[in-house]
Amino acid sequence: MMAVEIVPDPARAPETETFPRGALALAIAAGMLTILAMSALALFVEHLRRTNRFLREGKQLLREKTELLDTVLETMDQGLMMVDASGLVRVCNERAATLLGLPPALMRAHPSFEAVSFHQIAEGRLGNAPEALRRWNFEDMAPGETYAFEQEAPHGCVVEVRLVPVVEGGAVLTFTDITARKRAETQVAQSEARLALALDAGSDGLWDSDLVSGEAWCSARWWEVLGYTPGELEPHARTWRMLVHPEDAARTERVLQDHIDGRTPLYECEHRMRRSDGGWAWLLTRGRVVARAEDGTPLRFVGTQIDISARKAAERQIAHMARHDGLTDLPNRALFYERLDDRLSELRLRGGRAAVLCLDLDRFKAVNDRLGHLAGDTVLRAVAHRIRVELHAEDVVARLGGDEFAVLVADGGDLAAIEDLARRLIGSVNEPVYFEEQRMEVGLSIGIALAPEHGKSGEEIFKRADLALYRAKLEGRNTYRVFEAAMDEAVAERLDLECDLRRAIAENELTLHYQPQVNTGGRDLVGFEALVRWRHPTRGLVPPSVFVPLAEQSGTILSLGEWVLRAACREAATWDRPLKIAVNLSPMQFQQADLADRILAILAETGLPPARLELEITESVIINDMARALGILRRLKSFGISIAMDDFGTGYSSLATLQAFPFDKIKIDRSFVGHVEGSPQAAVIVRAVLSLGRSLGMGVVAEGVETPDQMRFLTDEACDEVQGYLVGKPQPIDVFARYLRGENAESAWMVDTLADQEEAGPTQTKRPLKRAGTNGG
Numbered sequence: 001m002m003a004v005e006i007v008p009d010p011a012r013a014p015e016t017e018t019f020p021r022g023a024l025a026l027a028i029a030a031g032m033l034t035i036l037a038m039s040a041l042a043l044f045v046e047h048l049r050r051t052n053r054f055l056r057e058g059k060q061l062l063r064e065k066t067e068l069l070d071t072v073l074e075t076m077d078q079g080l081m082m083v084d085a086s087g088l089v090r091v092c093n094e095r096a097a098t099l100l101g102l103p104p105a106l107m108r109a110h111p112s113f114e115a116v117s118f119h120q121i122a123e124g125r126l127g128n129a130p131e132a133l134r135r136w137n138f139e140d141m142a143p144g145e146t147y148a149f150e151q152e153a154p155h156g157c158v159v160e161v162r163l164v165p166v167v168e169g170g171a172v173l174t175f176t177d178i179t180a181r182k183r184a185e186t187q188v189a190q191s192e193a194r195l196a197l198a199l200d201a202g203s204d205g206l207w208d209s210d211l212v213s214g215e216a217w218c219s220a221r222w223w224e225v226l227g228y229t230p231g232e233l234e235p236h237a238r239t240w241r242m243l244v245h246p247e248d249a250a251r252t253e254r255v256l257q258d259h260i261d262g263r264t265p266l267y268e269c270e271h272r273m274r275r276s277d278g279g280w281a282w283l284l285t286r287g288r289v290v291a292r293a294e295d296g297t298p299l300r301f302v303g304t305q306i307d308i309s310a311r312k313a314a315e316r317q318i319a320h321m322a323r324h325d326g327l328t329d330l331p332n333r334a335l336f337y338e339r340l341d342d343r344l345s346e347l348r349l350r351g352g353r354a355a356v357l358c359l360d361l362d363r364f365k366a367v368n369d370r371l372g373h374l375a376g377d378t379v380l381r382a383v384a385h386r387i388r389v390e391l392h393a394e395d396v397v398a399r400l401g402g403d404e405f406a407v408l409v410a411d412g413g414d415l416a417a418i419e420d421l422a423r424r425l426i427g428s429v430n431e432p433v434y435f436e437e438q439r440m441e442v443g444l445s446i447g448i449a450l451a452p453e454h455g456k457s458g459e460e461i462f463k464r465a466d467l468a469l470y471r472a473k474l475e476g477r478n479t480y481r482v483f484e485a486a487m488d489e490a491v492a493e494r495l496d497l498e499c500d501l502r503r504a505i506a507e508n509e510l511t512l513h514y515q516p517q518v519n520t521g522g523r524d525l526v527g528f529e530a531l532v533r534w535r536h537p538t539r540g541l542v543p544p545s546v547f548v549p550l551a552e553q554s555g556t557i558l559s560l561g562e563w564v565l566r567a568a569c570r571e572a573a574t575w576d577r578p579l580k581i582a583v584n585l586s587p588m589q590f591q592q593a594d595l596a597d598r599i600l601a602i603l604a605e606t607g608l609p610p611a612r613l614e615l616e617i618t619e620s621v622i623i624n625d626m627a628r629a630l631g632i633l634r635r636l637k638s639f640g641i642s643i644a645m646d647d648f649g650t651g652y653s654s655l656a657t658l659q660a661f662p663f664d665k666i667k668i669d670r671s672f673v674g675h676v677e678g679s680p681q682a683a684v685i686v687r688a689v690l691s692l693g694r695s696l697g698m699g700v701v702a703e704g705v706e707t708p709d710q711m712r713f714l715t716d717e718a719c720d721e722v723q724g725y726l727v728g729k730p731q732p733i734d735v736f737a738r739y740l741r742g743e744n745a746e747s748a749w750m751v752d753t754l755a756d757q758e759e760a761g762p763t764q765t766k767r768p769l770k771r772a773g774t775n776g777g
Contacts (some may be wrong), residue, residue: 012756052187078161078174080371083113085169087629099159099175100125130479211260211289211298216240225283225307227276235685245272245280252285260298261290269305270312280314314381317681318655318688324400326682327377328384336398336406340458343410343537344451349517354451355412356461357422358469361386361403361444362477363427374678374704378441388430390421396740401671403442406462412450415482422446422480430478445469454483480734498554500536501547505559510534512567513730517582517723518700520715525739527580530568530725531730532560557586569606571733574739582614584646587621590628595688596635614642616667619657624659633661644701648689658696670704670724677709690717723748 010475033370070181073080079096079499089111097107101123147163160176205222209215214237223230233239244252249272260265267296272280281686287303323335354428361383380403380542385519387397387405394406405426412418429444440556447469468483475481504510514528534542551557565583572581588597604611622629633643644665645657658666668689675682687704693700702714705724714722733740 010737015040031294051110051734078580079097081113081116081173081175082418083170083173087112087114089113089116090170094173099157099177101153108330108405110704117726120151123154125153140729141171142764143167151673159301176316205307206286207303207305209301211237211301212774213587214238222305225305225470226273226281229601232276232526237417240273243273243418245274248272259287260301260762262296267301267373270308282309284308314688315655321681321685325384326672326685327679328381328399329681330384330405331396331398332397333400333406336400336408337458337462338462339396340408344456344458344461345407345451353412353453356408356449356451356465357409357418357425358449358462358465359405359407359425360445360449360469362445362474364403364442367440367442371435371438372442373674375438375440375676377675378435378623379433379440383429383442385429387425390424390428415450418448419449419480419482421449428479428642440680445472445477447472447479447483448480449483453517484730494550497539497542497547498550498556500539500550501534501554501556501560504534504536505556505563508563509537510560510563510567510570511732512564514733514736515723515730516728516736517580517721519721520711520719525577525579526721528733528736529573529582529584529730530564530571532564533730552586552588555588558592559587562590566602566606567600569608571604572612573606573608577740578612579740580612580614580642581608582644584616587618590617590621590632593628595631599636599641602641610640611642614665616644616646618646622657631659637662658692658698662696663698665699667701667703672702672708673702673724674706675705676713683713687717688715690719694718 010738027732073091073093074095076093076095078092078097080091081089081096085267089107092102092107096102097104100116100120102119106115106119139213143165144167145165148160150158150160152158156179156501158175158179160178162174162176163171164173165171178581200492207222208217209589216235217241218230218235220230223232229446230725241253252269252271255269256267258264265284265288270282270284272282275281276736285303287301288307289301291300294300297324323332324330325332340356346352347354364376364379382407384397384399387407391397391407391408394410396410398406398408402407409418413592423445426444429442433440433442447465447467449455449461449462449465449468451554454464464483464487467487468481472479472481500707509690511533513531515531515534516525517527517529518525532544532548534544534547536542548557548560551560561584565585568581568583572579591599599613599615600610603613617633622633627680637643642664643661644667645663646667647669648666666689668686672685676686690700692698700719701721701723702710702719703723705711705714705726707726710724711722711726728736
């Protein structure tokens, strides 16, 4: 890169100076200073302008923040007051003035805190305040500490005051309206008090268990049920498991696990737990998992525990009575057959022999007729005891009904030993029995059948023993006979009787007798039960206990039952009084798919209103085929026909039957009613059935009422209706004609009832139908 040099032009002459150099320099310097001064002034002016702008913006921001703070103070739900070191109220929002009831004029004057406190004291608001506050002295309060108290305004508003002294002097106070919270706390306290009262008065024990730790809370009632005091045992899940009965432990754990795993919506289990006295209490435990983790793990389990020991005892008593005879406490027919079937099953598996003895008392009817039923009951109890004494522990004795007993000898391998037992039983029963200084003697006839020689099934064995008993009675009574094949010839005679029965039904040789049903006390006649009778041309009067079972075994019961129903409805339709007519239905009739249609057709044919018909069934009707029977019963009930359960308590599932269908009436079996005078157990059962009927809204009819004491008992216990020989034995309908037809039919019953009671006197048997030709049973 080339360099350039500048050289003066020698040809040009230098110019002459016209102004001094010093002055020029000064002028230049002065100009520069002026320029600098002007620049500085401009900068200062700009600074002032910027400062003013910042001040304006700061004031605006301050004003906005002040307005925001004021807005916050005036709109906040809490009241706020600030007192400076001199005791002046510097800040008090509208909410504080409102909650404290401070007049606006007072607050506009910027009062001291002393003036505010005077106003509060005058209204009685500082009664719960700290002493230092009532003396307006914050110095006695520690700075930074919070002092809180509540004050109640005259109009009921409750305000929580919180005061915090500051180090520089003065204090900050906040005021919160806690009226709603206090009201809620009061309501909660009242609810808790009511809950506590309910828990104390109720029968439920409550528990709350932590499923993770096993810790639990149990109410006082929970412990009391078991006889423990709260805190006596550890409230823990393992304590519960320790107290559960060993036989119930596996089941309770299984049901519990099903609920915990979510397979059931509710934990519900009946089980036993050990009481403090060492006994066992039956409990119904219900619970539910109420909290689970996000992964579904159960966390909390709450529920109740109810003492059902009394219910279980009653159920055991009822179950026992259903399977045992109420008079002798022996097994009944159903339980005997069950034990017999069990023994026959053992014989099929292991071999061996067993024996069945059918026993029937001789001359027992004479005892009843001569000395009455109480004497007969004494004989039956004595016979039951004597039979038990002669048997081994593994043998079974049952009362089948009336004066019939049965014995199952578990080891029947030695026929000679069985015959020796029969002779001992006869000898023991022949011993006199005494009742009110009256000597009573009865005999005993026994029929013996061996298993498996004489049959493979319980029914077959029993049938053969019954044939042997029949032979023993034919051959002089008070003896025994062992079944022989020739005895089956008796079956031929039964076939002849069956043919005669079929003919009697077809040729209308049967008749109906009617037994009155009256309300308790016999004042009002409410209806009749129709009972079939058969007078054979050559055999004479055949008892229903003979031909009805024969009809059921042969299938003739279907035509027999239809004949009875049609005849009863036809007769009842002719009565002037709209009384009920009760008719028994056999279980076999319910096997007819068109039974309901048949009954409705008979009602239409005879013109009897459905509401006047009452059908009596036994629980076996429902048990044999529940679905079919319930369908038929519901259809019949829908037409207005009444349904009554007959012989209640004699089966083994009467309660289950009641649960299955809403019966209109329950008929207490005569085996219970007949012993209410002498058997406390029978009286308890009758009371229980009456209470059950009232609870379920079902009427109750007592059968077999034969004595005034029985009637008085039933009257005292508010039984609805009764029937029995005391008020009228079964008779042809003509005997009762004056109570059924004519304008004075109803009053005739009342007149005869009152007349008979006056004639009988207060201590004699009242027989309302004596004028109708009965003898009072």
